[in-house]
């Protein structure tokens with residue numbers, strides 16, 4: 476694999492720039508990370524060094540397509556990796572924050588039936604640099620508005636790529652300056668990953684894509700549940716809470732006749748109440764491989780009120796960018812049809 480711009484740690488960069496004084500290494504590192512600069516814009520370092528960096532550390536992400544919606548408040552970017560795979564990230568501006576939603580893998584092996592990425596399958600893990608670079612690119616695109624939050628809710632299962640995701644989180648925190656609580660890892664319930672997360676020092680936020688609190692139903696829509704059923708998941712989440720004392724949240728994409736009944740609400744309440752967690756109800760995005768329609772908005776409101784009456788805090792999440800396929804791998808799906816279904820290899 477080619478080493479791309481953000482793949483090196485600070486000490487590896489120092490090794491690469493062997494012979495350069497320490498302050499130069501710091502200038503390059505800070506320029507790339509804190510100031511989100513391109514090598515050519517590192518005007519405080521000599522030109523020869525700028526060119527060397529450009530050559531030694533090519534970008535990991537090449538822009539393929541950008542789509543904006545919600546009056547430019549949602550900007551979806553499709554990137555090509557150096558080996559041809561396509562990934563997405565989404566920049567979302569809100570009144571009080573700007574959030575980038577990043578991918579952790581090209582494709583996903585979790586095979587959730589309702590998820591566009593899950594329907595396509597797994598290509599490979601993203602490197603630490605490819606994850607960090609998505610945040611840097613979003614910060615560049617965001618201009619005067621500082622990117623304040625990062626959510627791992629793009630393509631892939633972050634806890635299945637822990638070895639690369641965790642160093643990326645540390646870099647996003649330490650060098651890009653984003654607070655730990657403003658970094659959210661979203662998982663479908665990879666129990667060993669949750670256990671590892673609870674042993675880390677940085678108190679990042681954890682979101683769990685639950686979608687059903689009934690093993691039979693959940694195993695059907697999220698096959699990982701066959702390996703880590705709800706009881707195991709609950710155990711891991713309880714010890715996570717004990718270790719970190721951090722608030723948990725759950726995502727629940729509302730699928731008609733699957734997880735939107737009174738029984739479903741009761742099961743959900745019984746699962747989350749002991750964890751004192753918050754529930755985000757998400758209107759389902761239609762995807763090519765899943766024919767069940769999403770729950771009507773009116774029924775989603777009823778479900779929310781029902782949860783509240785069971786003592787559970789629940790919010791209906793606005794679904795940014797549905798009109799531009801800005802959710803859940805759809806832009807990539809469309810692009811891959813255009814590329815005849817195969818990632819295009821770049822010439823070496």
Ligand code: SAH
Pocket residue numbers: 585589590591627628629630631632633661662663682683684726727728757758759760761762803
């Ligand atoms: N693998 C991780 C992160 C990526 S998915 C996880 O499962 O949490 C990010 C969120 O989008 C998850 O909550 C996922 O369940 C949700 N999602 C996936 N497909 C969706 C769809 N078609 N409609 C609405 N939400 C969806």
